[in-house]
Amino acid sequence: MNPSRSEQLVEGVLxxxxxxxxxxxxxxxxxxxxxxVLLDLVPEVSEGDRIFFQGKVALSRVSDEIR
Amino acid sequence: xxxxxxxxxxRLARELVRYIRRRSTRPWPVMEICGGQxxxxxxxxxxxxxxxxxxxxxxxGCPVCVTPLEKIDRALAIARRQExxxxxxxxxxxxxxxxxxxxxxxxxxxxxxxxxxxxxxxxLARKHPERQVVxxxxxxxxxxxxxxxxxxMAHQEGVKNFSVLVSHxxxxxxxxxxxxxxxxxxxxxxxxxxxxxxxxxxxxETLAQSYRIPFVVAGFEPLDxxxxxxxxxxxxxxxxxxxxxxxxxxxxxxxxxxxxxIVEEVFEVADMTWRGIGPIPKSGLCLRERYRTFDAEFRxxxxxxxxxxxxxxxxxxxxxxxxxxxxxxxxxxxxxxxxPLGAPMVSxxxxxxxxxxxxxxxxxxx
Numbered sequence: 566m567n568p569s570r571s572e573q574l575v576e577g578v579l580x581x582x583x584x585x586x587x588x589x590x591x592x593x594x595x596x597x598x599x600x601x602v603l604l605d606l607v608p609e610v611s612e613g614d615r616i617f618f619q620g621k622v623a624l625s626r627v628s629d630e631i632r
Numbered sequence: 633x634x635x636x637x638x639x640x641x642x643r644l645a646r647e648l649v650r651y652i653r654r655r656s657t658r659p660w661p662v663m664e665i666c667g668g669q670x671x672x673x674x675x676x677x678x679x680x681x682x683x684x685x686x687x688x689x690x691x692x693g694c695p696v697c698v699t700p701l702e703k704i705d706r707a708l709a710i711a712r713r714q715e716x717x718x719x720x721x722x723x724x725x726x727x728x729x730x731x732x733x734x735x736x737x738x739x740x741x742x743x744x745x746x747x748x749x750x751x752x753x754x755x756l757a758r759k760h761p762e763r764q765v766v767x768x769x770x771x772x773x774x775x776x777x778x779x780x781x782x783x784x785m786a787h788q789e790g791v792k793n794f795s796v797l798v799s800h801x802x803x804x805x806x807x808x809x810x811x812x813x814x815x816x817x818x819x820x821x822x823x824x825x826x827x828x829x830x831x832x833x834x835x836x837e838t839l840a841q842s843y844r845i846p847f848v849v850a851g852f853e854p855l856d857x858x859x860x861x862x863x864x865x866x867x868x869x870x871x872x873x874x875x876x877x878x879x880x881x882x883x884x885x886x887x888x889x890x891x892x893x894i895v896e897e898v899f900e901v902a903d904m905t906w907r908g909i910g911p912i913p914k915s916g917l918c919l920r921e922r923y924r925t926f927d928a929e930f931r932x933x934x935x936x937x938x939x940x941x942x943x944x945x946x947x948x949x950x951x952x953x954x955x956x957x958x959x960x961x962x963x964x965x966x967x968x969x970x971x972p973l974g975a976p977m978v979s980x981x982x983x984x985x986x987x988x989x990x991x992x993x994x995x996x997x998x
Contacts, residue, residue, distance in 0.1 A: 570723045570980055573668055574774065574826045574882075588785075603751060606777055606890040617829060617882055620721075620778030621749035624891055625829045628881045 574617040575600075576627060582612055593618065639853030648858035649681045656685035656865050661817045663810070663953055665803060666824035667694030667981025668852050674986040676854045678861075686861055689817070689953035692806055693824055695771040696723050696979035697951060698906040703770075703799045704729035706934040710766055710797065711742045713932065717760065719753040720768040722746045727975045730939045750782035750796070757786070757794035766928045769796040774826045776800055776917060777891035780898035783919065783926050795928040798918055801904055803827050804835045805915035810952065811843045818953070820864045822857065823849040825879040830895075832887030836875045844873050851879040898923050907975060908948030945974035950983055957987040964992050 577593035582604065584590075589604040593616065600621065607623045610616055615627040664670055670690045673679050679688045692698055708729050711718035718734070725735040725746060738744035743763075747753050750767045757765035769779040779796060786794040803824060810816055823836050828849045836847045846867035850860025860878040867874065877883055895917070904916025919927045929935040944962060949955040957963050957976070967973040969985060976982030 570721055573981070574829065600748075603781065605781070606888060606894065608890065617826075619774055619826075621751050622778035622781055624774075624777060624888055625882050 574619050574624060576615060576617055577602075579604075579610055579612055579614045579616055579623075582610075591616075591623065593623075636853070639851070639855045641855060644855055645676075645858055648855070648862050652682055652858070652862050652865050653685045655862070655869060657869060659684050659687045660819050660865060660868050661687045661689055662820040662822060662861070662864055662868075663689040663691045663818045664822040664850075664857070665691040665693040665807070666822075666826070666852075667697070667979065667983065667986075668826070669693075669822060669824070669850065669857060670983050671981060671986045672852055672854055672857055674983075674990045677990075678854060678857060682861065686865065690950070690956070690983045691810075691821075691953055692906065692909060692951040693772065693803065693827075694951075694976060694979050694981040694983070695775065695801065696727055697947065697975040697982050698801055698909065699724070699727065699770050699799045699975065700905045700907045701730055701939045702905075702937055703797070704733070705731075705939055706929060706937050707734060707768055707797055708732065708737055709934045709937060710928055710932045711737050711744050713764070715764050716743065716932075717756055717763050717765045718742065718744045718768070719747045719750075719756065719765060720744070721748075721770070723979050723981075724768055724770055726972065726978050728972060728978070750779050751785075754782045754786055754791065754794055757791050758789075761793055763793060764931075765794050766932075767794075767796045768799070770799045772801055772803055772824070772827050773831045773895070774824075774829070776895045776899060777830060777888070780894045783898050783923050784894060786926060787923060795926045795931050796919070797928040798899075800899065800917035801906060802901070802915050802917065804839060805912050806906070806909075807836075807839055808842075809909070809912045809915070811839070811845070813952075815954075818845070820845055820868050821847045822860050822864065823847045823875070825849055825851045825856070825883055828877075828879070828883045828887065830887050830891045832885050832892075833875050833877065833883065834885060840873050840875050846873055847875040849875070849877045849879050849883050851882070906951070908945075908951045910948075947974035947976050947984075950976055957984040958991070960984070964988060 577595035753767035899917040
């Protein structure tokens, strides 16, 4: 898992999604660690997706597409 | 490891290196913007593998490195206050201000805490209503959504004891400043994949047309960068001015509209001073008027603190791609990660740190 860094996005697999206090959260596994991230900015994601997050806020769904 | 090994396949890497070397008719000077990309290029020796075909110029895309000295001093002034819990990402802890750094301030009693997210800082503010919790909101467009989200949530919840010290910078104005330099040799850019994940790459299309230079948005693994460089060399050899996207697994042309919307809601574009480079018009973000109560600079009245850069460190020239870290007489001598003179030696994305970690023994032998 990435240490506490400013810029780098961290990649993980979304294990579980839930709603709390008007926000969407998800548990993400990153190299064996589990992190809870906010999912409000990626409403299209579902469990099992790979995502990028920064500062515990998910920013994109990572596709399998390889150019 | 799944989703990592695919992007580090040595056979594919060799093929791409052969392709670039065959395709290139001259050593094209191209800049990779992002410090994360610089680290991959140096760590895997990609710059050396492509010598004679591509000359890699390292850009100013390390957010820690370009955070101005006076912001660090303002952070220190806030962190020393009794009522403050000062929170920051770990990579800002050892960046030197004019006299000291946040880690040293912590050792001397300041309540400085490393967090993994501005949301962690907001949670601290909820738990400690008797204290003032400040988060050091540093970074490019990649970090702006999380910082904006924390401020927006604090606003929605009425959390009064949370604020942010903002030092946000934007990539496109920095590219514009680099291209306006009459001495620039840059012929193409590897655009930052993570910034473009948030912002998309429409702004780069405008820059490409304005300066008649091609861009390729690329990722951070060795094959991402080699493929991105192969695409860039194709564009350069064919004289095509356009923006192509290598990092399709994360980036689309429009970026993330939800992330852009929250950034737009909370921040507005402002003039910004870059450490080692100087002021660049409209190259930063500040809080909009309706969120100004969350601005730590105003809350703690530190906005007037200003500082001059040290003349010893050549970080400015390194950040503009004019010199390599090994060109600095202090590199690896007076300046090391343990005793840094400048931010690029501290940050995990700094060019000096990359050369120190992966290249200094080679340089010493040469």
